[in-house]
Amino acid sequence: MELSVPVNQLNEGFCSFQRVNRDSTSGFVKKGGSQARVWSSKSVKVSLCRIGYVEQTEFGSLEVCGRRCGRLVGHVKLRALGSGNGRLHSAENTADVNSGGSSSVLTSSSSIPAHSFEEFESNNSLRRMVRHGELGEGFKLLESMVCRGEIPDIIPCTSLIRGFCRVGKTKKATRVMEIVEESGAVPDVITYNVLISGYCRSGEIDSAIRMLDRMSVAPDVVTYNTILRTLCDSGKLGQAMDVLELQMRRGCYPDVITYTILIEATCKESGVGQAMKLLDEMTNKGCKPDVVTYNVLINGICKEGRLDEAIKFLGNMPGYGCQPNVITHNIVLRSMCSTGRWMDAEKLLADMLQKGCTPSVVTFNILINFLCRKGLLGRAIDILEKMPKHGCTPNSLSYNPILHGFCREKKMERAIEYLDTMVSRGCYPDIVTYNTLLTALCKDGKVDVAVELLNQLSAKGCTPVLITYNTVIDGLSKVGKTGQAIQLLNEMRQKGLHPDIYTYSSLVAGLSREGKIEEAVRFFHDLEAAGVRPNAITYNSIMLGLCKDQQTDRAIDFLANMVSRGCMPTEGTYTILIEGIAYEGLANEALDLLNDLCEMGAVKRSSAQQLAGKI
Template sequence: MMRRFRKPKLIPLLEQKPPTLPQLSPIPNPSLPKPPQHPSPPPSPIVTLSHTSNHTHTHLLTFIKTHIKNPPLSPKTLLHFLKSKLHHHPTFTHFDFHVFNWASSVDSFRHDHSTFEWMVCTLATTDRFAELGHLIGFMVSNPCPCSDGIFSCPRTEPIFKFAISAYCRVGRLGDAVGAFDSMRKLIDGKPSVVVYNIVINGFVKCGAHDKALGFYEKMVRDRVKADVFTFNILISGYCRNSQFGLALELFKEMREKGCSPNVVSFNTLIKGFFRERKVEDGIEMAYEMIEFGCKFSSVTCEILVDGLCREGRVEVACELLIDFSRKGVLPRLYDYYGLVEVLCGERNSGRALEVVDELWRTGNVPSLIACTTLVEGLRRSARIDEALEVMERMLEEGMVPDFVTFNCLLQDLCNLGRTDEADNLRLLSSSKGLELDGMAYTILVSGYSREGKKKEVKVVVDEMLDMGFIPDLATYNRLVDG
């Protein structure tokens, strides 16, 4: 059946030829409270416009006449004017919807999906939701010319999807559902699962889980097949509402319906298990993930390690990460700094070193902050040899340590009478791009002086002089003399 097009009710023009601008409403004041979530429908498809000052009206009319010179007006001409001229004007940019309405009143002009899409995106992005509601009502009454044939315009659903997403973003769920219902009247067939997911997610984020389930049931009645994102949203909603048992049931239903879970599905349930203090079940779910062939994410490891550490089961977390690394499923970008920090905080830097060494050997290189934390932990435990090995390995990997950690390790070596090793570390760090400060050289001078190595002292002091760390001759002589 051919679709009937109802010509919008025209607003009287100020002038007949060329088309001119009607009286415009003032700029909305952002400091004023927003209109209610369910605004009353407009009296006509075109928003009734109030008057502005004659000065503003005259200048805007002149601006339009300057850039729209050749009637008849077309959607392409109007869109170019809105995007390229009006949008960038510092004074008139907020009159875009008024100009849009004015164009609707021009005889022989008809908006199409291009002008609808631009206007919807602009109003939604700038949070002008009252105007957006009026525009949606106008689109329902005056659909795109592409819908005049047998099929509806293919751009209708994407346009409404943007508006629905904007409504859900700010919690205007009643308006979102209203826009969804309006969209269904205009499109051919059923809405896509993506649009349903947007509304369901909006309800879950606002804490209206029951309404999210109701909309999901509506989706099932409409015979739209749920995807993994639908189930993930609802599983998350159950977990947020402390209904973990129902989340597990939905997870089973998801798999029974042939929808494969992804990493987000597993992460949500693992986190739920730890929230319920069911640690073993959470670990079992992680291994089920491996069997299913779903790759771990850094978030998966963070949930497991953080949860185990909070339960005081740090050793289990260590064994778990080592096992994951040996199986080749530990994400390369996962930063196990948190576990190293917990171990070092418990004065168990030896175990931290074992874990880091094991993961490092299997290709999971620690982050700079993890290595720095480990060096500090080893220093506090008086394990200077291990700290030196970690520092040298860091430098070989191209990790540049901070001055404080580096200088503290130099001081430890010098205090033990191992200034030569400290100096070798200084040379290695310089070759790897670490620009030493004056404190590092002063530590070495002091160390060599205590060991009575005057020749080495002079070499270091001369280098300090070349680096500009010695301000005068008196300082130079004092350093040389130790």
């Protein structure tokens, strides 16, 4: 008799299935003389999702996570309530992988302990908690599950470890691993890799290395690469080489990523010459370098100032069986620009286009930035205008150097005009763009325009930062508009921005110039109360204001305060005091002090002569 179970009857028949054996020569399974058709794993999944035993998202993870699929099919138990007597039965999924794909065979088992349904529900709850970021609650549930003798599913446990690692709670992640191991669940290499990666991100490299020795499964190349990357980034190349030796002794052979990590670190620490030896070792062991490996080497050659060798290496790459990509060209292009060889850079760009290597926005931005620094705005604009023809849309980093170039040449009208062009093309300025314009406007004395632009930033979807406010506050203070500057100070505080030494120094200097010395002194004490350390500019500004107000004694007190706080006086500090003493009618005393300071080397002789002429 042939037994065929349709999907829509799976719920009723699930718990009455008997153990069956797959016939190796057919697509059926046999029970005695009967045959039961093996339904596809997809049909089983649909039915189980329909009756609510397993969430669809969990099966999605089975299909996506190829490395885990085999283990999951072997370990995940699908439980259902029997319709007849209400007793709990289980079905195991086993995978049969052949050339045509995989199938799931559902088999029955004898009655299982009553707590298994709670275990199943607990694992589902754990999945949901982890998915929603409820790490603390998930941890408590995991502890209670193990106390009840339940075995947690390794997938949500791995996610829980990952969640704790992401927020820097590696001790909590370690405890999760310990609980999992104590529970009887078997962590796989992915679980260990997640924890080791968390250690490495938190700078706990020693914990990561110790974990290598206590893993219950063999580390894979990903495990070692994670540790090697952290060691190399920390400048511990020697220790990384020791780990590599351990890796090879254990029979885990390095891949191209392993060697690329080590080659990059060797370039930084020992030079390209040593890195080339590692490249030879890599190829001798049958590990073929990829474009990333060669990019690392070319970058190292460029940093050693051997640009011509890098250009030659770039040309030889096809002969090595590896085509250079846009990043390879960008490395050489940046090196050409940094050494002033912009004509070679333009030639390389043309060569890229000819060979069919499509430039990226970064490629064009490197060249635009360099040309603008050299004052070649016309060439920079030409390149920017050609970008769309090559499939690249200019971004704010493309426009910013050009705007900065116009501002540096005091061509504010052109800068504003190009800003409008930028916006009309759908490229919205960032805070760097606006900071550039605000700085130029303030330097040009157009502080009212700068204030107006600052007030429009929020409406333009751009939030001002500390440097934005500092720029305008400094501009207002320099043109005698400290009242407006103080209003901006209050505004930035309301927005949660904390004034720094540059904010206070601008205000103190502005108030001192306006003769509002007591207000300047008050701001000086405010900055100290806020925990901001005054610098020489701040002290000089306050002392200048006091000396102009013929309060030289107070200025000298500030000098004493300055020295006691470890802030070294500058030549300007002494010049201010000498002029202040002379301004109070004590010219002889001022000259005597000047001579003493000149002999001590605190004031240069050329400066002393100029100052003596004024006194």
